């Protein structure tokens with residue numbers, strides 16, 4: 641049976657419970673991995689994506705597949721710098737598997753998103769990051785209430801005392817990045833992120 645406390649005194653104790661979370665499975669949803677857990681401690685910024693992919697689910701570590709490589713290239717950070725800078729979380733933490741169409745990964749249901757959200761809230765209250773980067777439309781919508789990727793990428797938001805900067809998802813599944821003006825938006829967002837990282 642999953643255990644999730646009303647509050648946590650440290651990220652280590654939170655991760656001990658999070659690692660064993662089966663709330664969605666207990667609610668009847670099929671998941672294809674155990675939770676993916678943020679590596680290390682002491683990160684200055686919070687990165688919030690959609691859900692792990694098959695590679696991340698297998699390794700139980702975030703951003704290990706092709707999308708992670710693209711994200712690090714955008715940010716011009718090598719693996720060590722990336723994982724030391726960002727505490728990597730996501731709207732849901734377990735690989736959701738394939739959709740019925742067999743294309744891409746299944747988008748977690750609204751109920752799965754709701755079940756997972758308290759993990760994020762515990763993390764944010766323990767970390768108190770000054771910078772949050774959302775990755776992909778679902779994460780921006782869920783955390784910031786932002787509905788348009790095009791309008792949000794390159795913009796700067798506030799969330800509970802932190803600066804929040806959205807990025808699109810780097811998976812390449814959408815054609816959004818094929819447009820030159822959108823790639824310029826990404827470059828603008830990355831410049832904002834680096835400016836904020838320099839202040840941390």
Ligand code: SF4
Pocket residue numbers: 658661662663664665671674675732733734752755756757
């Ligand atoms: S997606 Fe989140 S709430 Fe659902 S089982 Fe995984 S860690 Fe738990």
